[in-house]
Amino acid sequence: MAPILxxxxxxxxxxxxxxxxxxxxxxxREGEVFALLGPNGAGKTTLISTICGLVRPTSGSIDxxxxxxxxxxxxxxxxxxxxxxxxxxxxxxMVADTVAFSRGLFGLKPDPALVESILKDLSLWDKxxxxxMSLSGGMKRRLLVxxxxxxxxxxxxxxxxxxxxxxxxxxxxxxxxxxxxERGVTIILTTHYIEExxxxxxxxxxINGGExxxxxxxxxxxxxxxxxxxxxxxxxxxxxxxxxLAQYDLTLASDGTSLVYTYDTHAERTGITSLLTDLSSAxxxxxxxxxxxxxxxxxxxxxxxxx
Amino acid sequence: xxxxxxxxxxxxxMARTRRTIMQSIISxxxxxxxxxxxxxxxxxxxxxxxxxxxxGAFIVPGLxxxxxxxxxxxxxxxxxxxxxxxxxxxxVLSAPVSFLEITIAYVGAAATKSVLVGLIILITAxxxxxxxxxxxxxMAAFFVLTAVTFALLGFIIGIWAxxxxxxxxxxxxxxxxxxxxxxxxxxxxxxxEFWQKVTLINPVVYLISGFRWSxxxxxxxxxxxxxxxxxxxxxxxxxxxxxxxxxxxxxxx
Numbered sequence: 001m002a003p004i005l006x007x008x009x010x011x012x013x014x015x016x017x018x019x020x021x022x023x024x025x026x027x028x029r030e031g032e033v034f035a036l037l038g039p040n041g042a043g044k045t046t047l048i049s050t051i052c053g054l055v056r057p058t059s060g061s062i063d064x065x066x067x068x069x070x071x072x073x074x075x076x077x078x079x080x081x082x083x084x085x086x087x088x089x090x091x092x093x094m095v096a097d098t099v100a101f102s103r104g105l106f107g108l109k110p111d112p113a114l115v116e117s118i119l120k121d122l123s124l125w126d127k128x129x130x131x132x133m134s135l136s137g138g139m140k141r142r143l144l145v146x147x148x149x150x151x152x153x154x155x156x157x158x159x160x161x162x163x164x165x166x167x168x169x170x171x172x173x174x175x176x177x178x179x180x181x182e183r184g185v186t187i188i189l190t191t192h193y194i195e196e197x198x199x200x201x202x203x204x205x206x207i208n209g210g211e212x213x214x215x216x217x218x219x220x221x222x223x224x225x226x227x228x229x230x231x232x233x234x235x236x237x238x239x240x241x242x243x244x245l246a247q248y249d250l251t252l253a254s255d256g257t258s259l260v261y262t263y264d265t266h267a268e269r270t271g272i273t274s275l276l277t278d279l280s281s282a283x284x285x286x287x288x289x290x291x292x293x294x295x296x297x298x299x300x301x302x303x304x305x306x307x
Numbered sequence: 308x309x310x311x312x313x314x315x316x317x318x319x320x321m322a323r324t325r326r327t328i329m330q331s332i333i334s335x336x337x338x339x340x341x342x343x344x345x346x347x348x349x350x351x352x353x354x355x356x357x358x359x360x361x362x363g364a365f366i367v368p369g370l371x372x373x374x375x376x377x378x379x380x381x382x383x384x385x386x387x388x389x390x391x392x393x394x395x396x397x398x399v400l401s402a403p404v405s406f407l408e409i410t411i412a413y414v415g416a417a418a419t420k421s422v423l424v425g426l427i428i429l430i431t432a433x434x435x436x437x438x439x440x441x442x443x444x445x446m447a448a449f450f451v452l453t454a455v456t457f458a459l460l461g462f463i464i465g466i467w468a469x470x471x472x473x474x475x476x477x478x479x480x481x482x483x484x485x486x487x488x489x490x491x492x493x494x495x496x497x498x499x500e501f502w503q504k505v506t507l508i509n510p511v512v513y514l515i516s517g518f519r520w521s522x523x524x525x526x527x528x529x530x531x532x533x534x535x536x537x538x539x540x541x542x543x544x545x546x547x548x549x550x551x552x553x554x555x556x557x558x559x560x
Contacts, residue, residue, distance in 0.1 A: 014560055052401040056559050074309070074403035082401050088394025092326055093319075104315025105402035147398065 002066065003027040004079075004155055004186050005051065010060035012046055012210075020046040022210040024060070028155070028188060033181055035201035035218075036190045037300055043210040044190040045085060048157050052082045065154065078106060081153030083144045085160040085190075091133035095124060095143060098132060099150050106151035118146050122176065138169040145176060156180060158189040162196060174199055194300055198222075208304050222293070223265070230261040230272065232279075233288040242282040248275055259284075265293075312404045313412045320386055320416030331382070331420055332427065335374050339428045342370055343435060346492050357494050360523050363436040368519040369491030370432070375425045375450070376457045376486055376511070380478045383417035383461030388474050391465070391558075400559065406552035410462065417458040418451070425450060439522065445530075446521035452537050453514055457482075459544035466557050485511045490519075495527045510536055 005028040012021040020043045028034050038044050049055040051062050053073060062069035064076040090098065099115045119125040122142040127135060135143060141161070148156060158177070162170040170193075177187055177200050191197055197204050197218065204221055206214040214221075237256035248271065249262045263270045279286070324331045343366070351362035358365075390396040399409060432438060440446050461478075468474040489511030495503050506512055507528070517533025520526035526533065551558070 054397055054400050054559060056555050077401060077403040080401070082397070084394070084397055086394055088397060090390070090393060090395050092323075097319075097322070101315050101319050102398060102402075105312045105399060105404060107309040107311045107403060109311065 001030060004030040004065055005188075006063040007047075007051065008061045008063075010047070010050060010062065011058045012050055012055060013058045020210050021050065021057075024207075024210070024212050026205065026212060026215065028186060029203075030154070030186050031181070031184055032202040033177065033187045033189070033200050034203050034205060035197035036188060036205050036207060037192065037194070037197055038190070038207040039192065039304060042207045044207055045159055046210075047207065048082070048159055048188070048190065052080055052157065053077055074107075078151070079154045081148035081151065081156045083141075083148045083156070083158045083161060085163060087137070087140045087144060089132045089140055089143065091131065093132050094128070095119070095130055095132060095135070096128035098143070099146050102147040103150035108151055114152075115150065118149050121179070122146050138165060138172070141165065141169070141173070142176075149180075153185070155186045155188070158187060160190055160192075162191065162193060170196070206300065206303055214303060227293075227298070228263055228265050229292045230263065231290050231292070232259045232261070232286040234258060235285040235287050238284065242284065244282050245275075245278055245284075248278075250275075259286075309404050309408050312402060313408050313415075316399065316404075316409070316412035317416045317419075320413065321419065323386075324416075324420050332424060335378055335424045336427050336431065339370050339374050340431060342366075342373075343432065347435065357497070358523075358525050360525075361436060364438060365494075365519075365523075366492050367429070367432045367436065367438060368522050369515050371425050371428050371450075372453060372511075372515045372518050373486045373491045374428055375421050375453050376482060376514075377478060378421035378424050379417055379454050379457035380461040380464065380482055382420045383414055383458040384465035384468065384474055384478070385461075386413050386417050387462055387465035388468055396558070410459075410548060410552075414455065414458045414462050417461060418454040421454045421458065422451065425454070441524045442521040446518070449514070449518040449521055449533075449537065452541065453518070456537065456541045456544060459541070459548060463544060463547050463551065466551055469557070482511075485509050486515075490515045490527060510540060513537070514540075 005026070007024055007026040010021055010024040011019070013019045024043075024047060036044050036047070046055060050057050051064070051069060053069065057070075062076075065079045067076040067079075069076040093101075096115060096119065099118060100110055100112075103111065103115070116125065119128055122145060124139060124142055124146060127139060132140065132143065145158075145161075158173075161173045161177075165173070174196070177189070180187060187200075189196070189200070201218050204214075204216055204218050205212055234257055238252060238259075239256060241250060241252055241259075251260045251262075252258075253260065261272075261275060263272065343363075346366055347363035351366075354362045356362060356365070387396075390399070429438075464474065464477050468476075488506065489509050490506070495506050495512060495516075498506060513528055513533045513536030516527040517530055517537065520530055520533070550556070
């Protein structure tokens with residue numbers, strides 16, 4: 001299946017000379033949730049803004065659903081909905097009016113029934129006749145989603161949908177994304193909350209310094225780059241590591257009651273068998289053991305540091 | 308053409324006028340009535356007539372022009388500046404709407420408002436002084452052309468301005484003085500000969516003169532010169548807007 005979004009060699013250098021995007025190429029599959037991770041200033045928002053037509057690319061091409069985003073901007077933009085990072089709203093407009101306005105901008109006839117169903121889905125229907133400035137922050141964010149959905153886009157950009165929101169609202173947003181995905185909407189979200197990508201994404205892309213440094217299936221990424229920790233709870237505290245165990249990547253917890261062994265699940269040999277053998281010959285006995293897989297966050301930090 | 312988008316922006320802008328009716332319609336009418344009372348009644352009683360027209364009637368075209376120009380400027384500049392300031396402009400810029408459509412919608416709404424204000428002033432003036440309009444078609448033409456031209460100019464200012472001070476700078480420090488010195492309240496024939504010549508470099512003179520001619524059949528400069536000046540204004544504004552959109556100036560980095 002052809003990708004719904006295909007970005008090729010996209011570059012953006014701002015007038016001041018700052019190069020925000022360096023030869024970015026990216027394919028997004030229809031129906032997936034793609035999380036774009038990156039630290040502040042990595043180029044996430046510039047990439048989204050360029051695809052959506054808010055920033056003019058220096059070079060490269062953008063194809064949305066088979067339409068060139070520059071030459072055929074009307075057809076391309078018709079497929080795209082954008083929820084920006086900041087919450088820009090016209091303070092005095094009414095909720096239902098502003099959603100209808102968004103639909104009109106896309107050249108579509110008014111459809112009050114659709115506006116009603118969007119507002120109900122996002123729990124905003126009770127507020128339809130209120131001025132936007134009377135809404136809470138969470139409602140405003142949902143309203144921006146409603147506006148972006150008013151023309152029934154196939155591809156939705158969520159730029160930091162949960163930046164600075166409380167836990168409840170974050171879960172709310174995850175639920176909304178889940179519903180949209182079920183309906184077949186392709187979603188690209190940027191975030192620097194790793195747990196968000198872990199929770200929602202099918203694939204993860206990491207951008208740093210204007211370059212895409214990695215695109216990977218989320219589960220694959222976590223498996224491939226994942227490191228595991230083996231924690232051994234000792235029967236008797238140790239004051240120091242026995243010299244015979246020096247060859248292992250071991251750390252002794254400060255109170256001496258547990259040993260932590262770090263290993264790579266992808267390596268040919270994890271070293272666990274020989275470690276356990278050496279432990280027993282050194283006379284170290286343990287009561288219990290557990291393993292922990294490193295989170296996407298650890299992977300991300302590693303990537304950005306080495307990049 | 309995305310007519311639905313033009314309609315949406317236009318109607319949203321007109322809805323803003325309804326919400327702010329005090330500021331957008333009533334206050335310009337009140338200030339014009341004040342001008343009318345001060346210049347027409349108080350000073351007009353000492354200047355009986357100008358070129359055969361009573362002073363009160365003489366200033367009506369100038370007053371309408373003055374409010375057309377200032378209202379078009381402020382409506383259009385605020386109309387595009389405010390969404391830029393709040394950030395909501397992103398929505399218009401990322402929609403399948405061309406720059407031409409954006410301009411038509413915002414400038415059309417701003418011009419409509421100032422035409423409404425101008426008409427209300429015309430009707431109000433009719434209660435104070437006897438008005439005659441000798442050339443109604445020309446009058447309508449100057450009326451609409453001026454509203455559209457100054458709305459375009461205001462649109463440019465709104466895009467250029469990146470703070471509220473700049474937004475006010477051009478209307479207050481350039482256009483208002485030019486309008487006052489452009490013969491709103493006097494015929495330039497009343498000036499000393501030297502100042503008459505200096506006044507001719509003020510483009511607003513030509514607009515007011517042409518408009519006044521359509522009322523009373525007398526003008527400070529020839530009708531065709533007035534029309535030419537209006538067209539140069541219009542063409543110049545369109546050229547600048549074309550350039551802005553070509554380069555994405557202040558809208559699309």
